[in-house]
Amino acid sequence: MTCVICDYVSGKIATKKLYEDENILAVLNPTPTIFGHALVMPKKHYVILDQLPEEIAKKMFYIAQQISGIVFEAVGAEGTNIMLNEGFVAGQKHAHCLIHVIPRKKEDGLNFDWPQKQIPEESMNKIYELLKVPEGKIAEKPLKEAETLKIEEKKEVSKEDFRIKQLRRIP
Amino acid sequence: MEQQCIFCGIATGQVPSKTIFEDDVVRVVLDIYPANPAHMLVLPKQHHAILNQLSKEEVEHLGKIAKQLSELIFKVLKPDGINFFIANGAVAGQKAPHFILHAIPRFKGDGLNFEAPEKEIDKKELSAFYDKLKPILKNYFPGVDFTEKEMPEEEKKADKNESKKEDKEDINLDEITEMFS
Numbered sequence: 001m002t003c004v005i006c007d008y009v010s011g012k013i014a015t016k017k018l019y020e021d022e023n024i025l026a027v028l029n030p031t032p033t034i035f036g037h038a039l040v041m042p043k044k045h046y047v048i049l050d051q052l053p054e055e056i057a058k059k060m061f062y063i064a065q066q067i068s069g070i071v072f073e074a075v076g077a078e079g080t081n082i083m084l085n086e087g088f089v090a091g092q093k094h095a096h097c098l099i100h101v102i103p104r105k106k107e108d109g110l111n112f113d114w115p116q117k118q119i120p121e122e123s124m125n126k127i128y129e130l131l132k133v134p135e136g137k138i139a140e141k142p143l144k145e146a147e148t149l150k151i152e153e154k155k156e157v158s159k160e161d162f163r164i165k166q167l168r169r170i171p
Numbered sequence: 172m173e174q175q176c177i178f179c180g181i182a183t184g185q186v187p188s189k190t191i192f193e194d195d196v197v198r199v200v201l202d203i204y205p206a207n208p209a210h211m212l213v214l215p216k217q218h219h220a221i222l223n224q225l226s227k228e229e230v231e232h233l234g235k236i237a238k239q240l241s242e243l244i245f246k247v248l249k250p251d252g253i254n255f256f257i258a259n260g261a262v263a264g265q266k267a268p269h270f271i272l273h274a275i276p277r278f279k280g281d282g283l284n285f286e287a288p289e290k291e292i293d294k295k296e297l298s299a300f301y302d303k304l305k306p307i308l309k310n311y312f313p314g315v316d317f318t319e320k321e322m323p324e325e326e327k328k329a330d331k332n333e334s335k336k337e338d339k340e341d342i343n344l345d346e347i348t349e350m351f352s
Contacts, residue, residue: 131247
Protein backbone atom coordinates (compact mmCIF):
# COMPACT_ATOMS: atom_id res chain seq x y z
CA MET A 1 0.00 0.00 0.00
CA THR A 2 1.53 3.31 -0.97
CA CYS A 3 1.71 6.28 1.32
CA VAL A 4 2.90 9.61 -0.07
CA ILE A 5 4.21 10.66 3.32
CA CYS A 6 6.25 7.45 3.62
CA ASP A 7 7.67 8.35 0.19
CA TYR A 8 8.80 11.72 1.57
CA VAL A 9 10.51 9.85 4.39
CA SER A 10 12.21 7.28 2.14
CA GLY A 11 13.25 9.95 -0.36
CA LYS A 12 11.30 8.36 -3.19
CA ILE A 13 9.63 11.75 -3.54
CA ALA A 14 12.19 14.54 -3.24
CA THR A 15 11.46 17.17 -0.60
CA LYS A 16 13.20 20.12 1.02
CA LYS A 17 14.21 19.05 4.51
CA LEU A 18 13.56 21.37 7.43
CA TYR A 19 14.46 18.97 10.23
CA GLU A 20 15.41 15.35 10.69
CA ASP A 21 16.28 12.99 13.48
CA GLU A 22 15.94 9.26 14.09
CA ASN A 23 12.15 9.36 14.39
CA ILE A 24 10.96 12.62 12.84
CA LEU A 25 11.17 14.41 9.52
CA ALA A 26 9.97 17.91 8.68
CA VAL A 27 9.81 19.19 5.10
CA LEU A 28 8.43 21.99 3.00
CA ASN A 29 5.17 20.61 1.65
CA PRO A 30 5.76 19.94 -2.07
CA THR A 31 2.07 20.72 -2.66
CA PRO A 32 1.53 23.56 -0.20
CA THR A 33 -1.65 25.35 0.75
CA ILE A 34 0.44 28.48 0.79
CA PHE A 35 4.10 29.29 0.28
CA GLY A 36 6.18 28.07 3.24
CA HIS A 37 3.65 25.42 4.32
CA ALA A 38 5.62 22.84 6.34
CA LEU A 39 4.84 19.28 7.42
CA VAL A 40 6.16 17.55 10.53
CA MET A 41 5.83 13.76 10.41
CA PRO A 42 6.88 10.63 12.25
CA LYS A 43 9.16 8.54 10.04
CA LYS A 44 7.25 5.42 10.88
CA HIS A 45 3.80 5.00 9.41
CA TYR A 46 1.33 5.88 12.17
CA VAL A 47 -2.19 6.95 11.22
CA ILE A 48 -3.24 8.96 14.26
CA LEU A 49 -1.55 10.73 17.13
CA ASP A 50 -2.71 8.25 19.70
CA GLN A 51 -0.63 5.49 18.05
CA LEU A 52 2.58 7.48 18.35
CA PRO A 53 5.01 6.73 21.17
CA GLU A 54 4.70 9.60 23.64
CA GLU A 55 8.28 10.75 23.12
CA ILE A 56 7.72 11.16 19.39
CA ALA A 57 4.42 13.04 19.90
CA LYS A 58 6.18 15.43 22.28
CA LYS A 59 9.10 16.02 19.95
CA MET A 60 6.82 16.60 16.95
CA PHE A 61 5.06 19.40 18.79
CA TYR A 62 8.40 20.94 19.72
CA ILE A 63 9.64 20.76 16.13
CA ALA A 64 6.37 22.30 14.89
CA GLN A 65 6.90 25.18 17.31
CA GLN A 66 10.46 25.72 16.12
CA ILE A 67 9.38 25.64 12.49
CA SER A 68 6.62 28.12 13.28
CA GLY A 69 9.38 30.43 14.53
CA ILE A 70 11.49 29.81 11.43
CA VAL A 71 8.49 30.58 9.22
CA PHE A 72 7.92 33.89 10.99
CA GLU A 73 11.52 34.77 10.35
CA ALA A 74 11.86 33.51 6.78
CA VAL A 75 8.53 34.18 5.10
CA GLY A 76 7.76 37.35 6.98
CA ALA A 77 4.56 35.72 8.20
CA GLU A 78 2.23 37.64 10.49
CA GLY A 79 0.91 34.46 12.02
CA THR A 80 0.84 30.70 11.71
CA ASN A 81 -1.71 27.93 11.97
CA ILE A 82 -0.67 24.63 13.46
CA MET A 83 -3.04 21.80 12.59
CA LEU A 84 -3.18 18.12 13.23
CA ASN A 85 -6.16 16.58 11.47
CA GLU A 86 -7.36 13.14 12.48
CA GLY A 87 -9.79 11.35 10.21
CA PHE A 88 -11.02 12.07 6.69
CA VAL A 89 -13.90 14.21 7.98
CA ALA A 90 -11.37 16.38 9.83
CA GLY A 91 -9.42 17.03 6.63
CA GLN A 92 -6.77 14.32 6.96
CA LYS A 93 -5.63 13.56 3.42
CA HIS A 94 -3.00 10.94 4.02
CA ALA A 95 -3.26 7.97 6.37
CA HIS A 96 -0.04 9.15 8.04
CA CYS A 97 -0.05 11.36 11.13
CA LEU A 98 1.07 14.92 10.27
CA ILE A 99 1.39 18.34 11.82
CA HIS A 100 0.82 21.22 9.38
CA VAL A 101 2.58 24.53 9.97
CA ILE A 102 0.94 27.12 7.74
CA PRO A 103 2.29 30.68 7.50
CA ARG A 104 -0.41 33.33 7.51
CA LYS A 105 -0.57 36.84 6.14
CA LYS A 106 -3.33 39.39 5.83
CA GLU A 107 -5.70 38.63 2.95
CA ASP A 108 -3.97 35.38 2.03
CA GLY A 109 -7.32 33.86 1.12
CA LEU A 110 -7.28 31.27 3.90
CA ASN A 111 -9.84 31.08 6.63
CA PHE A 112 -10.07 28.43 9.32
CA ASP A 113 -12.55 30.34 11.49
CA TRP A 114 -15.62 28.58 12.78
CA PRO A 115 -19.09 29.75 13.78
CA GLN A 116 -19.69 29.41 17.51
CA LYS A 117 -22.41 27.04 18.56
CA GLN A 118 -24.75 27.47 21.46
CA ILE A 119 -24.96 24.25 23.45
CA PRO A 120 -27.77 23.96 26.00
CA GLU A 121 -26.57 23.86 29.59
CA GLU A 122 -28.00 20.39 30.03
CA SER A 123 -25.99 19.00 27.11
CA MET A 124 -22.84 20.74 28.33
CA ASN A 125 -23.28 19.04 31.68
CA LYS A 126 -23.76 15.69 30.01
CA ILE A 127 -20.62 16.10 27.89
CA TYR A 128 -18.73 17.19 30.98
CA GLU A 129 -19.80 14.15 32.96
CA LEU A 130 -18.80 11.87 30.08
CA LEU A 131 -15.37 13.35 29.53
CA LYS A 132 -14.01 14.61 32.81
CA VAL A 133 -11.01 12.71 33.97
CA PRO A 134 -10.60 11.71 37.60
CA GLU A 135 -7.80 13.70 39.15
CA GLY A 136 -4.42 13.05 37.59
CA LYS A 137 -5.55 9.92 35.81
CA ILE A 138 -5.08 10.93 32.19
CA ALA A 139 -1.56 12.13 32.65
CA GLU A 140 1.03 10.50 34.73
CA LYS A 141 2.13 7.09 33.68
CA PRO A 142 5.12 6.64 35.96
CA LEU A 143 7.27 4.81 33.41
CA LYS A 144 10.82 5.76 32.59
CA GLU A 145 11.06 7.40 29.19
CA ALA A 146 13.11 4.66 27.61
CA GLU A 147 10.74 1.99 28.84
CA THR A 148 7.73 3.84 27.55
CA LEU A 149 9.23 4.10 24.13
CA LYS A 150 10.10 0.42 24.01
CA ILE A 151 6.73 -0.78 25.14
CA GLU A 152 4.72 1.51 22.94
CA GLU A 153 6.70 0.77 19.82
CA LYS A 154 6.11 -2.91 20.21
CA LYS A 155 2.41 -2.41 20.59
CA GLU A 156 0.62 -3.68 17.53
CA VAL A 157 -2.30 -1.83 16.14
CA SER A 158 -4.99 -4.43 16.08
CA LYS A 159 -7.55 -4.35 13.32
CA GLU A 160 -10.17 -4.40 16.01
CA ASP A 161 -8.81 -1.25 17.57
CA PHE A 162 -11.81 0.91 18.41
CA ARG A 163 -10.33 4.05 16.88
CA ILE A 164 -9.55 2.35 13.62
CA LYS A 165 -13.04 0.92 13.51
CA GLN A 166 -14.44 4.40 13.83
CA LEU A 167 -12.18 5.80 11.16
CA ARG A 168 -13.24 3.01 8.85
CA ARG A 169 -16.79 4.22 8.85
CA ILE A 170 -15.57 6.94 6.55
CA PRO A 171 -16.57 6.09 2.97
CA MET B 172 -0.42 35.80 35.41
CA GLU B 173 -1.75 38.69 33.36
CA GLN B 174 -4.32 40.80 35.16
CA GLN B 175 -6.56 41.41 32.19
CA CYS B 176 -6.48 37.91 30.76
CA ILE B 177 -9.68 35.93 31.37
CA PHE B 178 -7.96 32.75 30.22
CA CYS B 179 -5.32 33.12 32.93
CA GLY B 180 -8.25 33.21 35.37
CA ILE B 181 -9.70 30.05 33.86
CA ALA B 182 -6.32 28.29 33.66
CA THR B 183 -5.51 28.98 37.29
CA GLY B 184 -9.01 28.11 38.46
CA GLN B 185 -10.05 31.59 39.66
CA VAL B 186 -12.72 31.71 36.99
CA PRO B 187 -14.99 28.66 37.11
CA SER B 188 -14.95 26.31 34.13
CA LYS B 189 -15.90 22.79 33.17
CA THR B 190 -12.47 21.27 33.68
CA ILE B 191 -11.87 17.98 31.90
CA PHE B 192 -8.35 17.62 33.15
CA GLU B 193 -5.73 19.58 35.05
CA ASP B 194 -2.08 19.20 35.97
CA ASP B 195 0.78 21.54 36.93
CA VAL B 196 1.28 22.82 33.39
CA VAL B 197 -2.15 22.97 31.73
CA ARG B 198 -5.88 23.00 32.31
CA VAL B 199 -8.19 21.40 29.75
CA VAL B 200 -11.69 22.91 29.73
CA LEU B 201 -14.86 22.67 27.66
CA ASP B 202 -15.22 25.73 25.42
CA ILE B 203 -18.47 27.51 26.28
CA TYR B 204 -18.71 28.86 22.72
CA PRO B 205 -17.64 25.72 20.89
CA ALA B 206 -17.17 24.94 17.20
CA ASN B 207 -18.73 21.56 18.00
CA PRO B 208 -20.02 19.89 21.16
CA ALA B 209 -17.13 18.84 23.43
CA HIS B 210 -14.73 21.34 21.86
CA MET B 211 -11.87 21.51 24.37
CA LEU B 212 -9.32 24.21 25.12
CA VAL B 213 -5.90 23.27 26.39
CA LEU B 214 -4.71 26.29 28.37
CA PRO B 215 -1.16 26.59 29.68
CA LYS B 216 -1.28 27.92 33.25
CA GLN B 217 1.55 30.29 32.46
CA HIS B 218 0.46 33.26 30.37
CA HIS B 219 1.80 33.18 26.82
CA ALA B 220 0.30 35.08 23.91
CA ILE B 221 1.65 32.87 21.13
CA LEU B 222 3.15 29.43 20.61
CA ASN B 223 6.67 30.71 20.07
CA GLN B 224 6.78 31.98 23.66
CA LEU B 225 6.15 28.59 25.25
CA SER B 226 9.11 26.76 26.76
CA LYS B 227 10.29 23.48 25.26
CA GLU B 228 8.87 21.65 28.26
CA GLU B 229 5.47 23.27 27.84
CA VAL B 230 5.27 22.52 24.12
CA GLU B 231 6.31 18.91 24.63
CA HIS B 232 3.71 18.63 27.34
CA LEU B 233 1.09 19.82 24.83
CA GLY B 234 2.12 16.97 22.55
CA LYS B 235 1.64 14.49 25.35
CA ILE B 236 -1.75 15.96 26.34
CA ALA B 237 -2.92 16.03 22.71
CA LYS B 238 -2.07 12.35 22.36
CA GLN B 239 -4.03 11.55 25.50
CA LEU B 240 -6.98 13.70 24.46
CA SER B 241 -7.00 11.94 21.09
CA GLU B 242 -7.47 8.65 22.90
CA LEU B 243 -10.04 10.07 25.33
CA ILE B 244 -12.16 11.75 22.66
CA PHE B 245 -12.16 8.78 20.27
CA LYS B 246 -12.94 6.38 23.08
CA VAL B 247 -15.70 8.33 24.78
CA LEU B 248 -17.39 10.33 22.02
CA LYS B 249 -16.69 8.12 19.00
CA PRO B 250 -16.50 11.08 16.60
CA ASP B 251 -15.55 10.78 12.91
CA GLY B 252 -12.37 12.71 13.54
CA ILE B 253 -10.57 15.33 15.62
CA ASN B 254 -8.88 18.60 14.74
CA PHE B 255 -6.04 19.85 16.90
CA PHE B 256 -5.68 23.50 16.03
CA ILE B 257 -3.55 26.45 17.01
CA ALA B 258 -4.12 29.99 15.75
CA ASN B 259 -0.98 31.99 16.19
CA GLY B 260 -1.63 35.69 15.69
CA ALA B 261 -4.77 37.62 14.72
CA VAL B 262 -4.32 36.99 10.98
CA ALA B 263 -4.34 33.27 11.76
CA GLY B 264 -7.67 33.60 13.55
CA GLN B 265 -6.43 34.00 17.11
CA LYS B 266 -9.12 35.73 19.17
CA ALA B 267 -7.86 35.30 22.74
CA PRO B 268 -4.83 37.03 24.24
CA HIS B 269 -3.79 33.68 25.76
CA PHE B 270 -2.24 30.78 23.84
CA ILE B 271 -4.79 27.99 23.23
CA LEU B 272 -4.55 24.51 21.76
CA HIS B 273 -8.02 23.58 20.46
CA ALA B 274 -9.21 19.98 20.36
CA ILE B 275 -12.35 19.82 18.21
CA PRO B 276 -14.25 16.55 17.79
CA ARG B 277 -15.57 16.24 14.25
CA PHE B 278 -18.79 14.70 13.00
CA LYS B 279 -19.85 14.10 9.43
CA GLY B 280 -21.80 17.06 8.08
CA ASP B 281 -20.93 19.40 10.95
CA GLY B 282 -20.12 22.22 8.51
CA LEU B 283 -16.60 22.88 9.80
CA ASN B 284 -13.58 23.03 7.53
CA PHE B 285 -9.93 22.70 8.49
CA GLU B 286 -8.75 21.36 5.18
CA ALA B 287 -5.48 22.62 3.85
CA PRO B 288 -5.99 22.53 0.07
CA GLU B 289 -2.95 21.30 -1.88
CA LYS B 290 -1.53 23.42 -4.66
CA GLU B 291 1.24 22.89 -7.17
CA ILE B 292 4.03 25.44 -6.92
CA ASP B 293 6.93 26.52 -9.04
CA LYS B 294 9.92 24.25 -8.27
CA LYS B 295 12.45 26.99 -8.99
CA GLU B 296 10.74 29.36 -6.63
CA LEU B 297 10.74 26.66 -3.96
CA SER B 298 14.46 26.01 -4.45
CA ALA B 299 15.28 29.69 -4.21
CA PHE B 300 13.23 29.96 -1.04
CA TYR B 301 14.95 26.89 0.43
CA ASP B 302 18.39 28.38 -0.21
CA LYS B 303 17.33 31.44 1.71
CA LEU B 304 15.97 29.24 4.48
CA LYS B 305 19.08 27.10 4.98
CA PRO B 306 21.14 29.48 7.13
CA ILE B 307 18.13 29.96 9.42
CA LEU B 308 17.57 26.20 9.63
CA LYS B 309 21.21 25.59 10.51
CA ASN B 310 20.87 28.13 13.26
CA TYR B 311 17.75 26.48 14.74
CA PHE B 312 18.83 22.85 14.21
CA PRO B 313 22.64 22.79 14.38
CA GLY B 314 22.98 18.98 14.31
CA VAL B 315 20.95 18.39 11.17
CA ASP B 316 22.54 17.79 7.76
CA PHE B 317 20.89 19.99 5.13
CA THR B 318 23.01 19.02 2.14
CA GLU B 319 20.75 18.00 -0.74
CA LYS B 320 21.90 14.83 -2.41
CA GLU B 321 20.35 12.88 -5.23
CA MET B 322 20.14 9.23 -4.31
CA PRO B 323 21.29 6.86 -7.09
CA GLU B 324 18.32 5.06 -8.64
CA GLU B 325 19.33 1.62 -7.35
CA GLU B 326 19.75 2.77 -3.81
CA LYS B 327 16.41 4.48 -4.04
CA LYS B 328 14.76 1.23 -5.02
CA ALA B 329 16.49 -0.78 -2.32
CA ASP B 330 15.55 1.82 0.22
CA LYS B 331 11.96 1.78 -0.81
CA ASN B 332 11.66 -2.00 -0.61
CA GLU B 333 13.22 -2.08 2.79
CA SER B 334 10.96 0.52 4.30
CA LYS B 335 7.91 -1.14 2.81
CA LYS B 336 8.83 -4.46 4.35
CA GLU B 337 9.38 -2.81 7.68
CA ASP B 338 5.98 -1.16 7.65
CA LYS B 339 4.24 -4.40 6.99
CA GLU B 340 5.99 -6.28 9.74
CA ASP B 341 5.41 -3.68 12.37
CA ILE B 342 1.83 -2.66 11.89
CA ASN B 343 -0.75 -3.93 9.53
CA LEU B 344 -2.27 -0.71 8.32
CA ASP B 345 -3.13 -1.76 4.79
CA GLU B 346 -6.82 -1.61 5.39
CA ILE B 347 -6.70 1.77 7.03
CA THR B 348 -4.64 3.14 4.18
CA GLU B 349 -7.23 1.87 1.75
CA MET B 350 -9.96 4.04 3.11
CA PHE B 351 -7.93 7.14 2.31
CA SER B 352 -7.08 6.16 -1.22
